[in-house]
Amino acid sequence: MALGLVLLAVWVLVELRASEPLVDVRALAARTTAPFYCAAFLFGVFYFGSQAPNSTFYAADPGATGYGFGLSALSISLVLLPGAVGSVVGSLATAAVARRFGYRPTLMAAFGLVALTFLQFAFLHEEIWQMAAGSAFTGLGIGLALGAMPTVIVEASDPSRTGIAAALYNNVKTLGGAVAGGVFAALLGAFLSPSTGEPGEGGYTALWLAASAAAVIALVATAFSRRREA
Structure with a gap:
């Protein structure tokens, strides 16, 4: 990990000094785009990080x-x-919803919906229909976010860098998923049952609460961002 941090620091310096960097590090820190990239990272956390744990929860033997x-x-x-x-x-409806309310309000609503559904998972998961209904609304929010977020990031970026902005969005989102994989696995591991060797129910509750918190922070970052209009 220490070596990785050193290499990361060296890489950032190289990218900052390059006239045509592979990754526009300055765009990640710009006031108009940084909040959206933060939201994209958190989106990757709850989007990718929750998929495998939800499946293992469904497969767990209640007995x-x-x-x-x-x-x-x-x-x-x-x-x-x-x-x-x-x-x-949600993806198909994004354009229609955004025409009426705007892309940033649509993205905020999507994050809010996702936060509420993960909160529902944390407290209502005794019946299959509860999980299936929550999954439908989670998917709706994720679809809206997937449709709105690239547009919001591109509109906030310099017009000459729209291609790079879109690529950075995908990289940051994927990075969030990679981080979530390790963090959520460690979270479940912290709640292992001594008798079964499997994660306890509290581990899944903590995971869903963490995913809900990630969606709330993404909503706040989007709400307080400074956006350049297209």
Whole structure:
């Protein structure tokens, strides 16, 4: 980790001094774009970081762990289907919603919806229908965010750097997912049950609360950003 931090610092210096950098580090720190990149990172945290844990929760044997539904792979896919449908609906509806309310308010509403659904997961997860309904609304919020965020970031960037801005968004979002994979796994590991060796129910509750907090912070970052209008 220490070597990685040193290499990161050297890489940042090289990119700052290059006339045509591979990654525009200055754009990540600009006042008009930094809040949106922060939101993109947090989006990656709750979007990518929650996928595997949700599946393992569905697969957990309630007789052994005290939670879960003991579902097969096919049954898990069916329970996750409403989330996929909601994501498609949200993506298709983004332009229409944004025409009426604007892209930044749409993005804020998407983050708010995601925060509420993860909060619902944390406190209401005893029945399959509760998880399936929450998954549908999570997917709707994620679809709206996926449709609105690239536009918001490009509008906040210099017109001559729109391609780089969009690429940075994808990189930062993926980085958030990579970080979440390690953090969420460690979080579940902190709640291991001595009797079963499996994560306890409290680990999943803590994970969903963390995902909800990430969505709330993304909402706040978006709300207080300074945006350059297209």
